[in-house]
Amino acid sequence: MKSIFTKLMLTAAVIASPALATADDHGDDLKYILVSHAPDSDTWWNTVKNGIALAGEQMDVSVEYRNPPTGDLADMARIIEQAAATQPDGIITTLADFDVLSGPIRSAVDQGIDVIIMNSGTVEQARDVGALMFVGQPEYDAGLAAGLRAKGDGVESFVCVNHAISNTVVAQRCQGFADGLGVELGSQMIDSGEDPSEVKNRVQAYLNANPDTDAVLTLGPVSADPTLLALDEMGLSGEIYFGTFDLGEEIVKGIKNDIIEWGIDQQPFLQAYLPVVILSNFDRYGVLPGNNINSGPGFVTKDALEKVEEFAGVYR
CATH class of the missing domain: 3.40.50.2300 (Response regulator)
Structure with a gap:
């Protein structure tokens, strides 16, 4: 398990030595898996899928979206365990039920896999399971x-x-x-x-x-x-x-x-996009934002619909 102290030392090393190419000796062959609690029927998550796809393309990393088809949280726990078993460079996951999901997430962290909690959960819960940070709406x-x-x-x-x-x-x-x-x-x-x-x-x-x-x-x-x-x-x-x-x-x-x-x-696009960007830069250069990221809330009313209407269901 990589301790917080180790992560901070890695970050400091990169700042002190620009010649160091990566913090975790990963190189460019990076893979991240996003696991959500959403059933296949919930089309709201299409925006999340678009977010990780675009981030993967822009950061030149491999990304994958996984979810329990019916939204069953016990199934989601198994999916997290299966994802961790493939030893990806990072897992991005929702924390829809702390009692059901905290164990598999902690296990992934204990295996040395960087985890970011997105969308569901709290800052405190993310800290408790050993995640790097929380990206979502309070x-x-x-x-x-x-x-x-x-x-x-x-x-x-x-x-x-x-x-x-x-x-x-x-x-x-x-x-x-x-x-x-x-x-x-x-x-x-x-x-x-x-x-x-x-x-x-x-x-x-x-x-x-x-x-x-x-x-x-x-x-x-x-x-x-x-x-x-x-x-x-x-x-x-x-x-x-x-x-x-x-x-x-x-x-x-x-x-x-x-x-x-x-x-x-709550900007689900950013909830998926930002963790991929953050993990990529952390693995390559050892840099990590110092705070959790609030992706919302923002009120959308009739007088602010133009951009939202154009991208609703895709990026908004």
Whole structure:
């Protein structure tokens, strides 16, 4: 296992001796594997795939994307173990469930493989498993910012449509939103599941049972797209305050048509692109950013859609 002290000494050695070509004696034949928790059906991750592909091309390194086809986290743990067994130069992975995934990640680190946590997890969890850093959006802070914004717009109650209930960090978006409004989360967060029909039905059931709900908060296209259909069927499109995390083709249309107030862009492209660039430069030159990287949040509204609309689902 390469200790933090060793990594710092390697960095110092490169600064002191420009003639040293690499920090870890790797050369140019570098390989990185990104492992996500996303099922094959979640198209939001296409942007992540585009991010590592472009970074691999630009940095002239080999990159590979792996994921559990159904989103099963036990399967993901096995995929991390299998990736580590091939001894890549680095693993980039989400940390969707600390209890399930921390063991395989620590094992990879113990084998001398550099790891960067992206998208899911926290800075503290990344440090705990021995990762170099975390690249992603601080979920609670993003939810809090959204809640404060909604409170300023007059929102007092909401339903948070959580399609990723097993990813405990994602629920922090709902908690932060509630805290921003200054209300209890309680039963305002619903487990919608990922099936589009179920998401739509559960949103409609909640709003029918709670007709005074001021706002809907969705946590990505998986829940946002069916919610758009649910609101349309109920005659609530454009009538109820609607905010969402992440972007996608239907979300962008919803913002453009004044149905969705804003989308929170955590920039998944950067979450995948930057770790490849960071690992490449660390392996070749021993240089490493001193801090974790916040890729979001950023609010995308109707008046800032031009560039987003052009690249939605591809790089945004």
